[in-house]
Amino acid sequence: MSTQTQEPTQVIALLKDILLRRGNESYLGEAVTMSEHMLQSAWIAERAGESPSVxxxxxxxxxxxxxxxFDEDYLDIGVDNLHEVAGEKILKFWFPPEVCEVVRWHVDAKRYLCAVEPDYFSGLSEASVQSLALQGGPMSKEEVKAFEQNPWLDTIVRVRRYDDGGKVPGRRTPEMKYYLSMVESVLEQYQRGA
Ligand SMILES: [Fe+2]
Structure with missing residues (x-):
């Protein structure tokens, strides 16, 4: 079955299954697991007073x-394997633009902040510094200009900071189930056109 024609409940079930089953995997050289990183990022966003979508x-x-x-019709497997591009492709059928744009541009937001904020680089984790080189390093002036045209720029940059902050071993957060119900309501509201 094509994943693009799945019911919202099936998409939620798929996301739940992945996050609960694979959350204990390590997060790319960081001292936290994938689920700890995701939960901490969400928790920092929530404490900052962000909307459920953010x-x-x-x-x-x-x-x-x-x-x-995910099925190939989400990903065009073989075209690229950049995780931010893949993430947007997975989500764009189901979630509002503020979710998809943040996912799509969160790597470039790091490159952007390295270019426009002198102190930003020194706050990055070691793994994040290493991946920065592979991701193209700080943006050029032209890239900065183009990036600033994105209408979701502020949201993208704010979430990038939550992402950077979500790497503290042992930090307590709400459980995944709590945020999964938020995922469900954001998806359902968007699908209803609310
Ligand atoms: Fe991250």
Missing amino acids: IVAALLHDVGHYTSE
Whole structure:
């Protein structure tokens, strides 16, 4: 069955299954697991007073790391394997633009902040510094200009900071189930056109 024609409840079930089953995997050289990182990012967003959509974006920003879990019609497998591009492709059928744009641009937001904020780089984790080099390093002036045209720029940058902050070993957060119900209501509201 084509994943694009799945019912919302099936999409929720798929996301739940992935996050609960694979959350204990390590988060790319960081001292936290994938689910700890996702939960901490969402928790920081929530405490900052963000809307449910932005909290969900913070929770799901790295979902593209689980590309093997999704059907090919989501991903055009073989075209690229960048996790932010894959993540947006997975989510764009189901979630509002503020979720998809954050997911799509969270890597470039790091490159952007490195270019425009002198102190930002020194706050990055070691793993994040390493991946920065692979991701193209700080943006050029032209890239900064183009990036600032995105109408979701502020949201993208805010969530990038939640992402950077969500890497503290042992920090307590609400459980995944709590945020999964938020994922469900954001999806359902968007599908209803609310
Ligand atoms: Fe992340």
